[in-house]
Amino acid sequence: xxxQSEEAMLTYYKRLFPYGPYFRWLNYGNxxxxxxxxxxxxxxxxxxxxxxxxxFKDEAELEEELKKMKPQKIDLGAVYNHRPKSHxxxxxxxxxxxxxxxxxxxxxxxxVRNCCQGADICxxxxxxxxxxxxxxxxxxxxxxxxxxxxxxxxxxRGVHCWVCDDAARALDQSARSAVAEYLQxxxxxxxxNKKVSFNHEHLHPAISRAAGIVGHHFESMMxxxxxxxxxxxxxxxxxxMIPDEQLKIKLEKAMLNYHDSISRWRVFEELTANTGKTxxxxxxxxxxxxxxxxxxxxxxxVSKQLNHLLKSPxxxxxxxxxxxxxxxxxxxxEFSPETVPTLSQLINELLELxxxxxxxxxxxxxxxxxxxxxxxxxxxxxFLSNLESSWRHKRIIASDAxxxx
Amino acid sequence: MEFQSPRHSARRxxxxxxxxxxxxxxxxxxxxxxxxxxxxxxxxxxxxxxxLKVLRAIERVNLSKNARFSDDWKxxxxxxxxxxxxxxxxxxxxxxxxxxxxxxxxxxxxxxxVSHFLLxxxxxxxxxxxxxxxxxxxDLFRFRFSMENSEDIRVFMKENKMNFQPIPxxxxxxxxxxxxxxxxxxxxxxxxxxxxxxxxxxxxxLVRHRKVYLQAGYAxxxxxxxxxxxxxxxxxxxxxxxxxxxxxxxxxxxxxxxRRLLNDFDKRYTGQDFNALQNKSSGAAITPEMLDGxxxxxxxxxxxxxxxxxxxxxxxxxxxxxxxxxxxKGIGLSLEHxxxxxxxxxxxxxxxxKFEKQYAYTIRHNYGKEGKRVNYSPHSCIxxxxxxxxxxxNHGCPFKHFDAAVLRxxxxxNRVPQPxxxxxxxxxxxxxxxxxxxxxxxATHNTELDSGIQHPNQYFIESQKILNGEAKEKPKGAHKxxxxxxxxxxxxxxxxxxxxxxxxxxxxxxxxxxxxxxHGNHRTNTRFQHMIGVTIMYT
Numbered sequence: 001x002x003x004q005s006e007e008a009m010l011t012y013y014k015r016l017f018p019y020g021p022y023f024r025w026l027n028y029g030n031x032x033x034x035x036x037x038x039x040x041x042x043x044x045x046x047x048x049x050x051x052x053x054x055x056f057k058d059e060a061e062l063e064e065e066l067k068k069m070k071p072q073k074i075d076l077g078a079v080y081n082h083r084p085k086s087h088x089x090x091x092x093x094x095x096x097x098x099x100x101x102x103x104x105x106x107x108x109x110x111x112v113r114n115c116c117q118g119a120d121i122c123x124x125x126x127x128x129x130x131x132x133x134x135x136x137x138x139x140x141x142x143x144x145x146x147x148x149x150x151x152x153x154x155x156x157r158g159v160h161c162w163v164c165d166d167a168a169r170a171l172d173q174s175a176r177s178a179v180a181e182y183l184q185x186x187x188x189x190x191x192x193n194k195k196v197s198f199n200h201e202h203l204h205p206a207i208s209r210a211a212g213i214v215g216h217h218f219e220s221m222m223x224x225x226x227x228x229x230x231x232x233x234x235x236x237x238x239x240x241m242i243p244d245e246q247l248k249i250k251l252e253k254a255m256l257n258y259h260d261s262i263s264r265w266r267v268f269e270e271l272t273a274n275t276g277k278t279x280x281x282x283x284x285x286x287x288x289x290x291x292x293x294x295x296x297x298x299x300x301x302v303s304k305q306l307n308h309l310l311k312s313p314x315x316x317x318x319x320x321x322x323x324x325x326x327x328x329x330x331x332x333x334e335f336s337p338e339t340v341p342t343l344s345q346l347i348n349e350l351l352e353l354x355x356x357x358x359x360x361x362x363x364x365x366x367x368x369x370x371x372x373x374x375x376x377x378x379x380x381x382x383f384l385s386n387l388e389s390s391w392r393h394k395r396i397i398a399s400d401a402x403x404x405x
Numbered sequence: 406m407e408f409q410s411p412r413h414s415a416r417r418x419x420x421x422x423x424x425x426x427x428x429x430x431x432x433x434x435x436x437x438x439x440x441x442x443x444x445x446x447x448x449x450x451x452x453x454x455x456x457l458k459v460l461r462a463i464e465r466v467n468l469s470k471n472a473r474f475s476d477d478w479k480x481x482x483x484x485x486x487x488x489x490x491x492x493x494x495x496x497x498x499x500x501x502x503x504x505x506x507x508x509x510x511x512x513x514x515x516x517x518x519v520s521h522f523l524l525x526x527x528x529x530x531x532x533x534x535x536x537x538x539x540x541x542x543x544d545l546f547r548f549r550f551s552m553e554n555s556e557d558i559r560v561f562m563k564e565n566k567m568n569f570q571p572i573p574x575x576x577x578x579x580x581x582x583x584x585x586x587x588x589x590x591x592x593x594x595x596x597x598x599x600x601x602x603x604x605x606x607x608x609x610x611l612v613r614h615r616k617v618y619l620q621a622g623y624a625x626x627x628x629x630x631x632x633x634x635x636x637x638x639x640x641x642x643x644x645x646x647x648x649x650x651x652x653x654x655x656x657x658x659x660x661x662x663x664r665r666l667l668n669d670f671d672k673r674y675t676g677q678d679f680n681a682l683q684n685k686s687s688g689a690a691i692t693p694e695m696l697d698g699x700x701x702x703x704x705x706x707x708x709x710x711x712x713x714x715x716x717x718x719x720x721x722x723x724x725x726x727x728x729x730x731x732x733x734k735g736i737g738l739s740l741e742h743x744x745x746x747x748x749x750x751x752x753x754x755x756x757x758x759k760f761e762k763q764y765a766y767t768i769r770h771n772y773g774k775e776g777k778r779v780n781y782s783p784h785s786c787i788x789x790x791x792x793x794x795x796x797x798x799n800h801g802c803p804f805k806h807f808d809a810a811v812l813r814x815x816x817x818x819n820r821v822p823q824p825x826x827x828x829x830x831x832x833x834x835x836x837x838x839x840x841x842x843x844x845x846x847x848a849t850h851n852t853e854l855d856s857g858i859q860h861p862n863q864y865f866i867e868s869q870k871i872l873n874g875e876a877k878e879k880p881k882g883a884h885k886x887x888x889x890x891x892x893x894x895x896x897x898x899x900x901x902x903x904x905x906x907x908x909x910x911x912x913x914x915x916x917x918x919x920x921x922x923x924h925g926n927h928r929t930n931t932r933f934q935h936m937i938g939v940t941i942m943y944t
Contacts, residue, residue: 048762107797108795108796108797109796110796110797111796111797112796142620142621143619143620143621143622144605144619144621144622145620145621145622145623146622167622171606174609175606175609177613178605178609178610178612178613179612181613181614181793182612182613182615182619184793186795186796187793187794187795188794188795188796188806189794189795189796189797189798189799189800189801189806190714190796190797190798190799191710191799191803191806191807191808191811191812192794192806192807192808192811193808194808195796200588200589202585202586202587202588203586204586204587204615204618205583205586205587205618206615206619207615208586297795297796300793301723
């Protein structure tokens with residue numbers, strides 16, 4: 001089955017989709033007029049029929065339309081200067097704002113993972129995503145000062161990040177591309193073996209911080225799980241990354257004296273521990289190799305373009321049926337794509353629900369709060385309440401300013 | 406700006422020299438206020454053409470091997486300008502302080518000012534021409550900036566309200582290690598360096614290349630990198646102004662004299678347009694079956710590599726599909742043929758259905774049949790060399806993006822003689838990618854190429870010419886278009902009588918408005934005098 005049935009989708013949009021919090025997010029406290037109304041939604045209907053430039057007045061209209069159209073997939077685009085629905089009748093129709101987004105997909109790791117390829121994932125390769133979330137989360141917070149980061153499971157084999165701070169949403173295209181390139185360190189195509197090189201005496205603070213995070217995971221995920229030096233062929237592939245011919249020969253000889261990845265990695269560490277001091281080219285060799293193998297691989301075109309579409313949080317992945325749920329970056333290691341609720345699982349849960357149930361505060365719970373989706377919704381609400389406090393603060397400043405006049 | 410006959414304006418300029426001096430106090434300008442002077446139409450054209458020559462010189466120097474803004478780069482640009490007698494364009498201040506010198510300098514600054522605004526009008530029309538203009542103008546600004554002394558720079562910054570304050574010593578001490586580690590150069594002189602704390606959005610180029618330390622959204626910029634920030638401000642200021650100018654353009658174009666002048670100008674900005682170029686040399690349309698043969702004979706290495714990767718893996722990633730798809734459009738493959746070609750290859754790996762749904766769109770998009778409906782131009786060498794190429798991707802420039810060993814092997818397979826391979830690899834290690842490509846051309850065609858390689862489609866055309874025996878007639882080929890047409894259009898026509906004393910005042914929507922006055926006034930049949938006062942004001 002490559003798509004979800006219409007009936008299941010209808011149930012999802014009728015009983016499970018968290019309209020309230022979702023609208024509160026995209027409405028951004030209504031700090032700017034028509035912010036929600038001018039946002040582009042795009043729907044994918046069964047048989048890959050794609051409709052762009054949908055827009056909705058408010059939560060009610062969105063809900064009505066989702067129930068009617070039952071889209072297989074929802075993508076979010078930019079906030080435009082006019083309503084996207086009437087874009088054809090407007091001559092000057094341009095994107096104004098959007099969250100700064102990042103897209104990391106496991107397929108970009110095919111050349112460094114030995115456990116799975118393509119669309120497949122397992123717990124071993126999910127660790128690449130764990131590292132990616134950790135590295136980017138801290139960089140966006142510490143270096144750029146962003147606070148409202150919404151991390152979302154993309155439904156199958158990757159993660160998305162939505163940076164929702166006011167300042168981030170207002171970035172223009174050139175600023176987005178600068179941020180994306182700052183965060184991108186792996187450069188080089190199929191015909192380039194060494195994809196990370198630093199020639200300065202010191203590593204940039206952002207790089208050494210990333211190297212620290214990566215270093216923490218490297219042995220268990222690469223040397224053990226991925227077994228990167230497990231056989232002779234793998235050693236040869238590894239040695240292609242060594243730019244210095246002499247060192248390469250020396251390493252090959254020494255590494256092949258041992259027969260398992262971990263011992264061979266130790267040999268590499270020993271032999272390169274001091275050589276760096278004499279040759280600039282291999283000064284940061286160990287860090288470069290670790291980063292090349294594990295640093296987040298961004299699809300930077302997604303981040304650069306203001307009008308690029310990205311799959312919405314709480315969308316059902318059409319192929320896996322998994323819900324694109326938020327991920328808590330502070331506890332990313334506990335997240336496993338295996339345990340993400342699927343649409344059919346949630347529908348089964350709904351069938352078994354009692355008629356009424358009361359929450360702690362005595363109010364009746366929404367149906368989605370009584371299923372396996374609830375922890376994800378609570379996480380989303382936590383993100384929302386932080387976000388909301390930021391614009392409450394702004395409102396106070398704004399009204400203070402008014403008082404002075 | 407207003408313009409009059411040369412005779413008239415010369416008199417006025419002399420009279421107003423002291424006024425001029427106060428208007429142009431500094432050699433650097435941000436061009437915030439449009440000129441409001443009386444200038445002869447012919448003089449105006451001359452100045453604009455000169456400026457265009459300067460911008461073209463910058464473009465040329467950027468194509469050369471020198472690192473941008475290095476001393477070699479600056480000298481190359483100076484030489485180029487000197488050859489064309491355009492020294493004054495970078496000599497905008499003088500240590501000699503006498504009246505005559507002052508006047509000369511002021512006149513030059515005025516020329517700089519006026520010509521900038523005229524070219525703005527000419528280059529604001531399309532996204533591509535805007536980008537070209539902004540990029541050359543920004544380089545010109547940075548080039549001039551680099552020749553100012555620190556006192557002049559201080560004055561300039563103060564006048565333009567760029568009040569950057571260095572961070573206090575204590576703050577610097579707290580983050581000293583981070584600052585040192587973010588420095589590309591030797592840390593010994595850290596004590597001498599002053600740091601400025603600016604929002605990262607004002608230092609994008611430094612952020613992009615990780616040349617500064619970033620903390621909580623602020624970049625700590627060492628004083629020697631300030632130029633990068635000021636240049637960025639110049640660029641964003643100009644970019645905004647260009648967008649506004651474009652919106653005002655329809656009103657200006659009501660005047661056919663302006664229209665003619667502008668039309669003429671923006672056609673001179675780029676090299677040859679390789680878009681939808683038919684393969685004229687062979688006379689026959691290109692079909693998918695011919696591509697295997699052509700790829701061996703006439704493709705540059707980047708395209709040959711993409712073609713061969715596509716044939717062997719039946720797939721190319723997005724960047725490769727764009728780079729190769731636009732190239733084959735440029736050599737004359739029709740949309741129908743192109744769809745057939747990609748479909749045949751991709752469907753070896755996937756359902757035709759999946760191809761039609763996921764990939765056919767991009768191909769039609771390339772031909773301007775989807776989305777924005779822009780008929781995209783094939784990528785130039787510069788664009789390909791600067792492309793970002795990631796894991797699993799095959800696009801980009803082989804001379805830049807291949808490891809030397811892979812490159813050697815590839816060339817050996819393509820029967821490039823050993824000595825040439827060595828020479829090419831040497832060029833590559835010195836980052837001369839385009840010259841390497843030229844040598845590759847020469848080695849595979851057994852000939853000499855005096856034009857250099859700027860575009861993969863130009864490579865293809867040159868190759869086809871040689872293979873079809875046309876090379877002798879046109880030895881320079883597409884390179885010719887790089888030189889600017891020196892002759893000016895014929896004298897301006899008589900204005901229509903309806904132009905006389907038109908006065909239009911319109912208010913724009915976005916808080917900027919345009920006042921456009923036009924007076925036609927001809928005294929004799931042969932000699933006429935125009936005064937067009939155009940004031941574009943942004944509030």
